[in-house]
Amino acid sequence: MSPSSSAPRSSVAISFGSPAAESGVTRLDLNDILVRHPQAAFLMRITGESMREAGVHEGDLALVDRAMEGAHGQVVIAILGDEFVCRRLHRRGGEVRLLSANPACPDWVPSEGEELQIWGVVTHVIRPLAAAC
Numbered sequence: 001m002s003p004s005s006s007a008p009r010s011s012v013a014i015s016f017g018s019p020a021a022e023s024g025v026t027r028l029d030l031n032d033i034l035v036r037h038p039q040a041a042f043l044m045r046i047t048g049e050s051m052r053e054a055g056v057h058e059g060d061l062a063l064v065d066r067a068m069e070g071a072h073g074q075v076v077i078a079i080l081g082d083e084f085v086c087r088r089l090h091r092r093g094g095e096v097r098l099l100s101a102n103p104a105c106p107d108w109v110p111s112e113g114e115e116l117q118i119w120g121v122v123t124h125v126i127r128p129l130a131a132a133c
Contacts, residue, residue: 034124040067042120044077044084051075051086054101060127062086064120075122080108084119 035041046060054075056062062077070076072091077084078098087098087108096116098108110116 034063035065036123037065037067040120041065043126046086046125048086048105050100050102050105051088052102054088056086056101056122056125057127060125062122063124063126065123066120068121068123070118070121077119077122078108079117079119086122089118 031038042064044062044064046056046058046062049058052058056075064077070089070091072089074089075086076089076098077086078089079085080098085098085108087100090097090099096110098116100107108116
């Protein structure tokens with residue numbers, strides 16, 4: 001494809017600088033980059049396929065921030081009964097529910113007297129792109 005074609009272009013920005021240059025090489029600290037509230041950050045392994053269409057897959061590591069209050073549309077970790085679930089928070093007016101991003105998995109709508117307990121907000125998802133050699 002020629003450089004003048006109308007195909008979208010992508011680029012990558014990294015902090016290592018040019019391989020030929022000796023200056024500018026620094027170490028990246030993922031805590032500084034990804035974690036807003038270090039005392040309230042947790043990694044959780046995702047099980048199940050309920051959030052697959054939202055980009056959260058079985059086996060992913062979810063970075064969860066417990067200091068954040070869940071807002072409408074955010075992916076959250078909630079406690080239902082005695083287990084953790086990952087769903088998208090739907091909060092409009094007086095209506096609160098947890099939405100699955102997979103039609104095969106149920107949404108959660110509270111019954112009379114049931115309280116929704118948000119454990120934390122999923123801020124990042126980490127997944128391998130290549131198998132280890």
